[in-house]
Each structure stands twice: as structure tokens, then as C-alpha cells.
Amino acid sequence: MIISTVTAANYLHGAKVMARSVKRHMPDAKVVVCLLEKRMVQEATNVPWFDEVVLAKNLGIPNFPQLMLKYNVLEAICAVVTLFYSYLLNRFPSEKYFVHLDSDVQVMNRFDDLIRVLDKKPIVLTPHLLASDGFNFTTTPYGVYNAGFSAIRRSDEALRFVQWWGERSYDLGFVDHFHFANQKWLDLAPGFFEVCSFRHPGYNMAFWNVHERNLYLQDGVYFTNGKPLCFFHYSKSWLNDYFQTNPDKGSPLYQMVSGYLHESVELGQHALSQIPWSYNYFDHGEEVESLRRQVRSNPGLAFRQPNPFKGSDHSLLSDDVVALKAMVNQRWVAAEDQGNLPLCANRYHAGPWEKFRLIHLDGNKVAFQSLANHKYVTAEHGGEGELIANRNHIGPWETFQLLDCGEGRSAFKSMANDKFVTVNLEGPCTLLPSAAGVGWNQLFDISKL
Template sequence: MGKTVAFTSAAVNYLPKVRKLAASLRKHHPEFEIVLALADERPPGIDFSAEPLDRVIAVDDLPIPDRRRWIYFHTIVELATAIKPFVLCQLLSEPDVDRVLYFDPDMVVFSRLDDLLATLDSSNVVLTPHLTCPERTLEAVRDNEISALKHGVYNLGFLGVRRTPEGERFSRWWSERIYHFCIADVPAGLFTDQRWIDLVPAFFDGVGILKNARFNVATWNLTTRHVAGGLDAGFTVNGEPLGFYHFTGFDSGAHRAMFDKHGAGNPAVAELVAWYTHETRFDGEEPAAKVAWRYGRYSDGTPIPLEHRRLYRDRPDLQAAYPDPFDASGLLRWMTTQGPIEHPERFAKKALG
């Protein structure tokens, strides 16, 4: 059997989180190759070789058509998700790779994942649903089931693909869709890369659905999963070792708010949240965390508002006229002079990028 590659995707400023995920993977699966998909440029002064990573694949390394304009279309979160299928395709094309796993950078692995790998070995693609049990209260239905209907049945914080013809066909299909439609626009039925995966069990064969409660534990499923134990003895979920926990929304405070709402009475989850809080306490002080996203500003340093990105995406004539959208003397000048005249409805309220 060939090797298993585990990768995550982030900009440079998220490297402190990436390090925690990678260290946990290294601890429980030292046989994995660990890769960072970098939705950014490699900045001077950041030594990736000092991290628990085997290699870095930056967005500029990927064969993405019309790459610079395509990058401009996306916010930092959108770009970090948009490059995932392209990295997946590249990894699956390597002859010594048999399995590829994706983990969000705000995850931590707490035990070996041999049962997950066994499921992948009999599948082509494996997915983890946000929810595996119906909620029991209307409040939880609103918070979790309706949220899954809006954002996607499956959580794309994790994905596993085996190098089979069907696994490669899935990867190509996903990259084709994401190339055109990786934006956060819930009213339009899109949530970056995630909503597309709802179609996968219908479009592809050999799709494994990981319903084991120990995988992808997060605030959206705490109401139906019994987390017990602690750091010393180990955490369990419904009596089995915790596989991986998803600390989504941690920096924004959303994780804490939803934990307080749905898991505050659980001392094991409280210990998990306290542990991650302690582990991340100095993240913002690390040099990598202070590196500005390379694609967040025009060439003169002006921040790129979200509305600029959306308007440029919507107008092929602007794309043709300004092939380098980051050039402040070109597109930025048009956006600040002609843009408000042609699109007053878009510029009436400035959106942040």
C-alpha cells in the first residue's frame, strides 16, 4: 500500500493553528505525510521547515487557469477552501499516494483513526455529516438542523479520498465546480466548497458516510453526543475514544457562545475548550500570526473591499480590461471613480474584504 497524506489549508497567519493540528496528527499517525496547502505567498522570515510539516504547496504552485484573477475573486476564507480540490487532485496524481485526508486547521486529533481508514479502504470518498442524530428541542433544530440545511449536510472540515478512478473523478468534478463557485452566499445556495458535497452520494459510487460519533465533534452536534473523560485519562464520545474535535469559530467567540448554549453542563467539553484556550493564548503574538494576507490589499496597500471582488467576478469586461486586478493604478482607480457611477447600489454601503 502507498502512503497516506493528510493536508490542511490556511494562510500564513493561521500557522499557529496549523501547528496544533499537525502535531496531533504526527503524534497519533507518524506514518502520515503532512502537507500544508498555503492560500498565500511564502513570506520571508517564516521557516516552514521548523514546523511539523513535510511540505508546503502554495497556491502559486497549483495549475489553476488564470490564477491571479481567480485569486482576486476570493476572500481569505474562500481562497483557503477553494484551493482544497486542486491540492487534492495534485496529491492523488502522485503514484506513491493511496489515500488523502483533509482536516481543517482548527481541528485536533486525539486518538488513532484506524477505523476511519478502514472505511476509506472500502470506499472511494468518505464524509462526516454535521449531524448524525435528530435534535430533540426546537431550539437545537433551529441552531443545528436548519443550519445544516443552509450550509451543507456534510462538514468539509474533514474529507477522505482514495486514489481510485472514482475518487479521482470526484476530485476533478469538485475542482471544476469550485473553480467557478466557491463563494459564501447562503441565499444563493452556496457556502464556499461545502454545499457541493451534498450532491456527492448521488453523483458518485462508493461514498462512505462516517456516522461514528467520535469523528468531527463540534458545537453543532454536542446535544446528541456524550463527551466524557479528560486530558489525563483521554476523552470519549458515546464510550469510544474521541477521534478529532473541531474548534470552529474559536477566535471569533462563536465556539464559546455555542458551547455555552449547548454544552455548558458537560465538564469534559468544558475541559476541552479550556485546554484549547490555553494552547492558543499566545497565538496572536507569534510572528506568523502578524503576517498580512498577501492577497488582501492592492499594490499600494489599500485594503480590497468585498464588493470590489464581487463586482470584478461579475463583470468579464472588467476582467479583460484589468488582467492584474491587484494593480492599484488600474482596477482600484476604476473602482473608486467609475464604479460608484455605474453601480451606486453596490457602493452605497462599503463592504469589508
Template sequence: MKVLCYSSFTFSYLNRARVLFQTLRRFHPDWELVALITDRPPQGFAFDPAAEPFDRVVWAEDLGIPDFQGWLFKHDVVEVCTAVKGPFMLQACDSGAEAVIYLDPDTALFGSLAPLEAWLEDHDILLTPHLVDANDTAEAIRDNDLSASRTGIFNLGFVAVRTRGEGARFASWWNDRLLDWCYDDMPNGIFVDQRWCDHVPALFDKVKVVRDPGYNVASWNLSTRTVSVQKDGQVTVNGQPLRFWHFTKLGPMGDAMTKKYGGTNFPVYEIWSWYKRQVTEATDAAIPERWWAYGAYSDGAPIEKAHRVLYRERADLQAAFPDPFQASEGGYRQWLEREGL
């Protein structure tokens, strides 16, 4: 099966993406690996795609999204890196690949994903839920079950489709939803792409919910997953081979949740320690921490989230300022200042 696998990120996550693509290359040297980047390289960083562990780069600005500058401005960094996943998947369905797989940049493979290819022979859409086993303590239910209820039953750090039939229909639907409705707006029932996919089992046929505990291991499901290392060195989760781990929120928050639910399951900490070392080795000092070229106006002033929300809610502002990043005379930023916003 011809597989295209991609990840969406900015340069501040290039270190994590390098680790992901290195592990993908190890287990799947025949897959086409694509970096989808919504960013521009920071000054002083010489980006050479040929030296990276992926086959090619696709820049978000080249996806053909109408009124790209205005569309981009409506989103913060997490929202836009999620939103571009839909347009790229739709286009990838016409690239000649038989299957398209998305993985978040902060994931890493620990085993072959060949079972996914086998499942895609019979199913057109594969999703992994946050939880595949019920929690039984009030604390875990509050932290994990209710969190999934708010943010979405499925974790969209992974999704796989066949480029035909229901998979292609899903890609078209997902593209439409993410172009117009990919925001962190939980009061209105939206959490980027995830809440939308709660609808997938109802809207599409040939959907497989992957309940194997070796897929998409993360802090939110460690309360029901035991990690072990076998005599031959193989890592297992509830007795099944570990396929990929989702190292979400690398830093104090991720450490706290991992410690809380990893408990005395010591292989969990060994895996996290390995990942931190890999990310450190893949980090380029020329990339400022939290770098994102589209996080500021053209004069370098940071863009407030409220400015983005106001812009996306008002068609008149979108028409008046097609490139709201420009801080020149008569631009959106000057209008905000005049309005006292």
C-alpha cells in the same frame, strides 16, 4: 496504506495549523503532511518550513490555476482557502499516495484515525455530516438543523478519498466545482464547498457517511453528543473514542455556542481550554492578527468584498485587468474610483 494529509490556510491560521499537524504527527508519524498556503509571509516574520510540524509546503500560486491573480481576486479569504482544496486534491491523487485526507486547520486529533484507513479499503469517499443524531428542541433545530440545511449536510472540514476509482472521479469533479463555483453565496445555493457535497451520495458510488460521533465534534453537534473522560484518561463521545474535534470560530462566538450546548458537560470546556493554550503557545507575535497578503491592493488599500464580486461577475473587467491587485495608473482600483464604486 500510503496516506497524504493536508490542510489549507493563511499565515493568520498558522498557529492553529501547527496544533493540527503536531497532533497528526503524534498519532500518524508515517503520513505525509502537507501545508497548502494561499498567502505570503508578513514582513518581519521569518518562515522556515523545515522548522514546522509538516513535511512540505505547497503554495496556491504553484497549483497551475489559469490566470491565477484574477482568479484569486474573485474570492475572499475563506472562499479561496476552500477553493484551492479541490485543485490540490486532484493533483495529490497523482502523487503516489493511496489515500488523501483533508482536515481544516482548526481541527485537532485526540486519537488515531486508523479506522479511516480501514474504511478506505472498502469505500472510496468518506464524509462526515454536521449531525448524526436528530435534535429534539426548537432552539437546537433552529441553530443546528436549519444551519446545516443552509450551509450543507456535510462538514467539509474533513473529507477523505482513495486515489483510485470513485475517489479519483470525485477529486476531478470537486476540482471543477471549486475552481468556478466556490463562493459564499447562499441565496444562489452555494456555500463554498459544502453545498456541492450534498450531491455526492447521489453522484458517486462507494461513499461512506461516517456516523461515528467521535469524528468532527464541534459546537453544531454538541447538542446531541456527550463527552466523557474514562478512568484510563481516554476521552469518549457518546461512548465512542474521540478522534478529532473541530474548534470552529475560536473566540467569543465559538465560546457562546459551546457554552450554550455544552451545558454542564464539563469535559467540553477542559478540551477547549487545552486547545486555546496550544494555539497561544503556537502563535508568533510577528504575524499580525487577521493577516492575509491578498486582502489589499498593491498600495495597501483594503479590498472591499463588493469589488471582488463585481470583478468575478464581469468578464470584461477580467479581460481588462488580468492583475486586479495592481493599484497603478490604469488599474482596476483606479477604474473603480472613476466609476464612483
């Protein structure tokens, strides 16, 4: 069995408590941790209860930096939870059972009942509430099922489910008036997939359902409603208020919560909780929050650089609109036919098709976005073809090295093939990266408009 969790560095103490509790009751289970940070932190290494730690950026998630720029830490963790399943299914081909636990969970017993259910159903979810008399409309924004736990058995049905869930959490994993990160999508899952709504009271007991579950301690084992307590979900927002509203120090719940908090402190809570989330900052230290708010309403901003965290607010929001004049024939470069045809240096005036947004990347690297169709200029076929504005994202083929050649003249070397962009004077004067050096055919004037 694989037990997985996703966490940022500031909650590694919780992940440690969770992992240690897994090993205490199910030493044969593998605990795999996904760390949502730019770099591995020392506190995540050499943890005896972690079988494997992987950085989220290494999961193969498409456009991962852009995803981190779009979401805050809670939304990002929830999105990666759903995408982590696909990685784990490939990483551990001989494993049959996969269980996700949030890092604020403590395991109290073996998951034998869960395995028996998984042998019958490929997907298992737990509802927030088991009794209708505890329901009120204040709970509806959070959905029916709690995403802090989910379990799958390797199967085509489970694979379809995690792909479906992952796609929706990737695109629409916001915490807002309509979504609740990856959680409310689970309301739809039983209608689309073969899902077991697992009603065992010992799974996913939490502060929001303690009123319907009678917790007691018997012979050193916690039980709830006559069944063994298998795990308790210490949601942080509820945990902070617990001791203010529950003064009964003799209750089993009070003792269990106190033990959990003591263990969290023992495993480094005070120091770890102070670690800032690395994806809240550009690589040079500037905060990204103001830009993140704009990316939510204009996702295209995140794609103005291959890795937006290497830039800044200015580089991603700047609107340096330019026109390029070829020195060899004194004509302006156009995204011909509104970008449907290759770039040509054949215009006497700079109109809409001749306008480009100049995007500054790392060092002296740049990219061009045509304002004719809002696509990025690429060196087609890895530099074997002409330049054309037809790409949605910036990659190596869309990246150029800008060289200042003096007297207001510039040259551009394509990163696709390390050749300089050249005006082919035959035919319509198309641009292609074909020259080993800089001559008159490789020089351009960049005019800000």
C-alpha cells in the same frame, strides 16, 4: 497517509496545533500545508510538524490571481481545498490515502477506523448531524456534509470526484444565500459518486453536534458515545461563543477546549492572527475589497490584466477607449469583420470596429481589447501571424510594449517575438509584428474617444 490543510498566515497557529496533534497520534502520516499568501512567510518555515509547505499560487491552478480577486479569504481557502487534492495525487504517486482537515481541527486519536472504511469506499464524508432529533431548518444553508473533513483513496472514482468538486468550487464557491463555499456541493456527491457517509461519532465532532455526542475522558483518552474521539473541529465562529454559554469548568469539553486555546497561544496565535491576508491588497498596498465586490458581478474585470494584483482599481476599471491611426497611410485600424479577421489599417472613419480599450499593464506594457467583440488583440502564432482580436485572456502574445516616439506618435513592440507592429501595405493593410526597428510603417497615433 497524507494529511493536508489550507490556511492563510493569520491562522498558522491553528495549522500548527493540527499538525502537531497528527504527529502525536500518527507519526507516520505526512502533513502537507498549502499557504494562501502571495509569498512564503517565515512563520510557515521550519515547523517541525509540517512535512511540506506549498504556496497556493504554485499548485498550477488556472488563472490563479483572478481566482483570488474573486473570492474573500474564506471562499478562497475552501476553493483551494478542493483543487489541492489534484496536486497531492500527482505530488505523492505512491500514497494511497489522502485526508483533508481544516486548520481548526485537533486530532485526538489514530484514524484506523477511517482507513478500514476507505478500503471499502473511495470517498468518505461526515454529516454535520447523526441524529434527526437535533435537526432544524437553521442548519440547511450549510448543507448535509461538513467540508472541514474529507478523505479519498487513490482511485478513478476519487479522481472524478475531486475534479467535479474542484470545478464547482472554482466557479461557484461563494458564501451567499445559495452556496456555502465548497460545502453545499457535497450534498450532491452521494448521488453521483461512490461515497461513504461516515457516521462514526468520533470523527468531526464539533460545537454544532455536541448535543448528540456524550464526551468523556477515560484513562487519558477522550471518548464520545462509546467510541474514541478521533478529532474535534474547533470552528472559529463557534469557539468564540463557547465560554460565554458553557460555564461548567469541570466538564471534559471545557477542559479540552481550554487545552486547545492554550496550545494555540503557545504556538503564536496573538502575533499570527494580526497578519493581514496578502490577497486583500494590490501589490502596491491599495485595498482590493471595493473591486472584489464588482468582480463578483462582472468576472471579466479580473482578466483585464494577467495578474490583477499588479494593477489598481483604476487600471482594472479604467475605460480608456481609443482609436489607432496608422501614420503610413493615415487610415484607422479596424478589428475586421467584427474581430473575425486580422486587424487592418484601412478605415477612413473610426466606428465600432475601430474602437479599442487601452489596458495599462506593468510599466510601459499595454494590451488592447477590441470593442467590436470584447476580445483581446493577440500576435497570432507567437508573432508569426497577423494581429487579431480573438483572445479571452491577456498573456505574452496579447502584451505590447508602448514606445512614445514624440509628436504624438507611438510604436508597439510585441512581447511574443520582440518585433514592432507594422502595417503591411500590400493587400488589406494588415498589422503584424515583423520589424526590428521603428520607421514610418511602425508609427501610430493614439486618439482617445
